[in-house]
Amino acid sequence: MTMSYLWVAMLVLALFCGGLSGAGDLGGAALAGAGRAVELALGIAGSLCLWSGFGVLLDRSGLRAGLGRLLAPVLGRLFPTARRDPETLGALSANLTANLLGLGSAATPPGIAAVRRMKALARSEGATDEMCRLVVLNTASVQLLPTTVAALRGSLGAASPFDILPAVWLSSGLSVLAGLGASALLRRFWKKK
Secondary structure, X not given: OHHHHHHHHHHHHHHHHHHHHOHHHHXXXXXXXXXXXXXXXXXXXXXHHHHHHHHHHHHHHOHHHHHHHHHHHHHHHHOOOHHHOHHHHHHHHHHHHHHHOOOHHHHHHHHHHHHHHHHHHHOOOOOXXXXXXXXXXXXXXXXXXXXXXXXXXXXXXXXXXXXXXXXXXXXXXXXXXXXXXXXXXXXXXXXXX
């Protein structure tokens, strides 16, 4: 509810400031921005459909399950309680696989399923350490193939949309390490209280 008030306040403030600078400029900028937003959405829609379809093919061919088995030792160490439940481990591996492929929107449903299963297994109030760790991993979004960013770059005219791979690998790896480190540090801090 608080966010609703915040968004309304920002909208009213933006309209007020736009009115002070000239209503004609505000209307023209709003229409131009809306047009560019539609062009951008149409530009990346094809690529997003392609990679989302690729994710479905991974599921149907069993390759995602194979990747899940490959990731099981790592996921088992990060999520020791979840490792005991095959359904939770499957949702975790599907979530991580979608993130590795840069399909953040495709990672959301299995991530939610994993958190629901973790909550059912925990039978306690509030978020568990493993739930927080999953949120950290999803926020850091380690990516091997940044498909959404590449689609965005391609739609804006980049000659080589995937030339950012080394920077993406470095930054996503560092963000995951920093997030997991902060999670471990905060867990120890809160357990002392």
